[in-house]
Amino acid sequence: MAKPKLTYFDAPTSRGEECRLALHLAGVEFDDNRIQRDAWPALKPTTPFGSLPTLEWPGHPTLAQSNAILALIGRLHGLHPKDEFEAARHEAVMAHVEDLRAHVSPTLRVTDPDEKKRAREQLAATYLPAWAAYTDRQISDDGPFFAGSAVHVIDVKLLVIVRWFRSGVLDHVPTNVFDGAPKLLRVHDAVDAHPRVRDWYARTRR
Numbered sequence: 154m155a156k157p158k159l160t161y162f163d164a165p166t167s168r169g170e171e172c173r174l175a176l177h178l179a180g181v182e183f184d185d186n187r188i189q190r191d192a193w194p195a196l197k198p199t200t201p202f203g204s205l206p207t208l209e210w211p212g213h214p215t216l217a218q219s220n221a222i223l224a225l226i227g228r229l230h231g232l233h234p235k236d237e238f239e240a241a242r243h244e245a246v247m248a249h250v251e252d253l254r255a256h257v258s259p260t261l262r263v264t265d266p267d268e269k270k271r272a273r274e275q276l277a278a279t280y281l282p283a284w285a286a287y288t289d290r291q292i293s294d295d296g297p298f299f300a301g302s303a304v305h306v307i308d309v310k311l312l313v314i315v316r317w318f319r320s321g322v323l324d325h326v327p328t329n330v331f332d333g334a335p336k337l338l339r340v341h342d343a344v345d346a347h348p349r350v351r352d353w354y355a356r357t358r359r
């Protein structure tokens with residue numbers, strides 16, 4: 154049977170990396186289709202919503218929207234709760250991560266250095282710690298993962314978003330901006346140490 158194909162930019166970040174990691178965590182052999190930026194303008198209008206990632210699963214229409222892709226992988230492979238209400242709670246936190254990206258992404262396009270600094274410092278002082286505190290309240294006390302001892306696709310989404318902020322690539326945002334959210338950091342560390350995640354990073358670049 155043909156393999157599922159996950160298409161995303163050739164970068165170990167963001168929504169595409171979440172989906173690749175979730176597929177690898179699930180043990181799914183997939184075609185890891187990494188495209189270069191110059192190929193994107195031609196591909197964009199052929200995707201469901203003009204964005205990546207997309208997942209092509211043999212026999213089904215192309216699927217887009219990272220959270221829908223993650224929830225599907227999770228449902229197919231035991232990495233998303235069977236209980237509908239608990240699943241919806243996980244999906245709410247996945248949407249909360251997308252809200253964060255929607256707040257930060259405009260600052261990536263600011264070209265004036267002073268304006269960028271102001272915008273980032275404002276986020277670091279207000280929205281980001283509040284975002285982390287709200288997230289922390291959703292996370293299980295016992296851990297190590299979001300919902301306790303079992304890993305789910307939400308854990309992968311949280312790993313990738315926290316890693317972005319802790320990497321230091323966002324100028325004017327301190328790498329410890331989430332330090333007030335110990336359970337969120339615990340989830341990051343537990344997923345990062347998961348053997349399947351370690352294996353993924355041993356095979357790909359970080």
Ligand SMILES: N[C@@H](CCC(=O)N[C@@H](CS)C(=O)NCC(=O)O)C(=O)O
Nearest residue numbers: 167168203204205206217218219220
């Ligand atoms: N809500 C969508 C957002 C997708 C999105 O904005 N993807 C970015 C890359 S992370 C993209 O395709 N950027 C290129 C473009 O919009 O032309 C999702 O979660 O998949």
